[in-house]
Amino acid sequence: MSEAPQFPPLFEGLALTGSADPFTKAQTQAIMGCNAGLVVYNLAADQLRAAIVFAPEVPLTDAMPVLISCAIGFQNALGALAPPEVAVHLDWSGGILVNGARCGRMRVAASTKDAKDVPDWLVVGLELPLIPANVDTPGDTPDQTALYEEGCVDVRPDELLGAWVRHTLVWVNRMEEEGLKPLNTEWRGLAHNLGEEIEWSLGETQEAGTFVGTDEHFGALLRSGEDTRLLPLSRLLEGDS
Structure with missing residues (x-):
């Protein structure tokens, strides 16, 4: 049975139960003026869901790499707790x-979608299935898996959540102190489909091409052919802000 996660100083947990969605709740709390560092989470038997509230002090374009810090933080956290043969990679679109x-x-939302605005808040969410949704017919979705199906049955959700927050904090601090170069170097080694053809669903839009x-x-x-286009990280923002 999961225990209360242990978070670093200045981080505070808010536990949810039932079907309550931490990502939505975290945005509500942020709008109401909660402190940065709030970690809203729901540890169910079949999935781990959590969200962290941030309060950027820079324009949205410069704040969005917090999402990358959170993604790398999760990879580092699971890598430290899972058996060594478990490989974890990150998709640019959040997978x-x-x-x-x-x-x-990973999911992300902010109080604004204007690249030049300083967001009042930014929320990064994590959703992780622990057991398959279709336990009886796993062959129906061979491209999808769950944590316990990949040799991670000994990874406790509360420990993984605490580790995610701690490793994320390390990368956020490095980003603030050293800039984006260390983050970029780490991320490139974890990026899925780099240099390959991709198809991403971003909201109601489909994007395809070679991810260079x-x-x-x-x-x-x-x-695409001779043309190269840029998809800003803010394209991943959810909501109507």
Whole structure:
């Protein structure tokens, strides 16, 4: 049975139960003026869901790489707790891959979608299935998996959540102190489908092309024929802000 997660100083947990969605709740709390560092979470038997509230002091374009810090933080956290043979990679569009199959996702929302505005708040969410949704027919979705299907039955959700927040804090601090270069170096080694053809669903829009890399703010560069276009990281923002 999961215990209360242990968070670093200045982080505070808010536990939810039942079907309550931490990502939605975190945005509500942020709008109401909660402190940065609030971690809203729901640890169910079949999935781990959580969200962290941030209070950026820079324009949205410069704040969005916090999403990358959170994604790398999760990869580092699971990498430290899972057996060494478990491989974790990150999809630019937010997907998490464990041993090559999709296993949850990162989400992001902010108080604004204007690249030049300083957001009042930014929320990054994590959704991670622990057991398959279709336990009786796993062959129906061979490209999707769940954490316990990949040799991670000994990874406790509360420990993984605490580790995610701690590793994320390390990367957020490095980003603030050293800039984006260390983050970029780490992320490139974890990026899924880099240099390959991709198809991403971003809201109601489908994007396709060769994923050739990112710009200095982690916007995705997609090549189609002779043309290369930029998808800013803010394209991943959810909501109507």
